[in-house]
Amino acid sequence: MTRVDLAVALSRRSKILLSLPVLLPALLVIAWYLFTRHVPWKVPEQHQPPQTWRQPRTDGLELRSLGISGFELTDGTTTVLMDPTPTRPDPTALITGPIDPDLALGEKVCPRADVILINHSHYDHLLDAAVIAARTGALVVGSQNTVNFALSRGVAREKTRVVHAGDQLTIGAFTIDVRGSRHTDILVSQPMSGLISPTAGALWFWNYALDETLTYRLSAAGTTVWFHPTSTYEPGELDGLPAKTLIVGVTGEKQTRPKIDGLLSESKATRVLPTHYDNFFQPWERGLALMPGLNLDATRQLFLDANPKLEWGVLDLGESIALPPDAE
Template sequence: MPSLDRRRFLRDAAATTALVSAGGLAATSSAPAQAAPPAAAPAPTTRRRGAVSFRWWGTAGWRIDIADRTVLVDPYLSRIDTGLFTGPFNPATALTVRTDVIDARVERAATVLVTHTHWDHFMDVPHIAGRTGARVFGTLTAYHLGLAYGVPSTQLSAVRGGEVLDFGDHTVEVVSSLHSRNAAYSVAFPGVRVTQPARPATIGDLPEGDTLSYLLRVDAGPSVYFTGASDVAERNLTGLAPDVAMVAMQSATTTGDYLPRLLAGLDYPKVVVPVHWDNFETRLQNPPVVAPADRPRLDDMIAAVRRISPRSRVLVPEYETAYHF
């Protein structure tokens, strides 16, 4: 496939200059000045690589700042206690949006990308949409749940996979994906919403509703793949070849060859960032809390990525730290 070969050639050619930095936006020197073209043909502007930052908000949540535009992925900041990590888990836990926690971190957003509609991915999205006017992209279930919360239909865009959305200085490709299975080979809160339901009241009112992944390509910057759950339809990954992959940690062994299939399908990204490994019912403060049962799973994941894709760098993120790829 010529297009794939070309993309990988360009990607690998840049490998020696790729940089992952943490701890805030790094200063970037400008290119040497050049003679200005005639006034009738103004010089095109080129964004600096340092103008793009990625901040992890725990679980599968991210804030991406691209120049003066903010993109959010699965923003979940309320981090309410459902008993999931301390037991017993309560599916009737009331949906309690912590607006003070959210508003302190979300002053703007142009776009929200939702992988699926479980509470730890979608619960805070309607408030964020109302606060910022952001357009929300997600499944048909996300669309109907958004309506149930009172989000105007003009801010909701249903997608299913295959769409390439152009935002000028970046594009977002929607990828049809799968949700992870638990030890009983089942999915928590299965189901979809094909019509507008009553306003959700408990976490059980937010079903999985089908699952998506997203590939963000930034002009003069990185291509980054975002997952929200630990399963994959690898046939849908052909040709994506991202520089960076945000990969959800597998919580059960019922999905066969998850990491080998995912990493091969993504053409072995240069950087792999484990996500969805933290205890997301604790405060958003560093160091992230890892449940005792999840610590060995995270260690096993890191070791597996290094074994399967030895040329990949594994970056274990901290909360709200600015990373530049």
């Protein structure tokens, strides 16, 4: 960057800072309106999963969408939950008190679990994990904050596992490789970060503090899946570990062609499921609504430009698909 570029960038930044007292309240009012208004969204034709995904599972794995970035993955014996968060407090609930999971909804949406993997410890990924683990006896896997949260909600220490990039776990027939990622910047890097205490009491949404962000590659029954619900990517992040199915975040920082090229060439994925596209300020019972302002068409096109043979599918809340063995 030249001196002139630097001066322009600094003056731009100071203009933005100076206008914040006016801009912020206006933005908050607009955001409140957009995120609280329920606009039902049916998955349009071009985003529907291919018919081949909809055949009942005979071998391989079954994948079910749990909304936000949540999924259930099973080989019929072992059930893995990733970011299971059926409880989706509305904005009023978020700003008027501590938030709690809905136990009955958790039981209905996530009846079984042997292991629960958490991407990061913000409430929209973590809120239900501890009560689901306490009910099912599942192992809670994630960052130190994720485990501390589980401990604070009565999950036994032996039913928790702090993991870091490079770790590998075996649960039933599943091999799970852990790698690091980066949370999307929201005005600042590492937004709402800090410590969750293992003795934490009631938590407001901002107390679900961020520490590490993790991604997981799962492999069982000849089927491999990358669970990468963040929309960030740095070259080498997937460590060259292949997976035919890539679950990838599409909100936060925009997906770009270089990121997509990197994600696809490292993973060799030919099946892509975007995630974190639904408006998680809307309760589960209201059905799917799209995150305001998200251009899913453009993201799909970027992936198809990178690989025209790619299969793409957006799942409705609770929708299940079959993931046959990679060789098929």
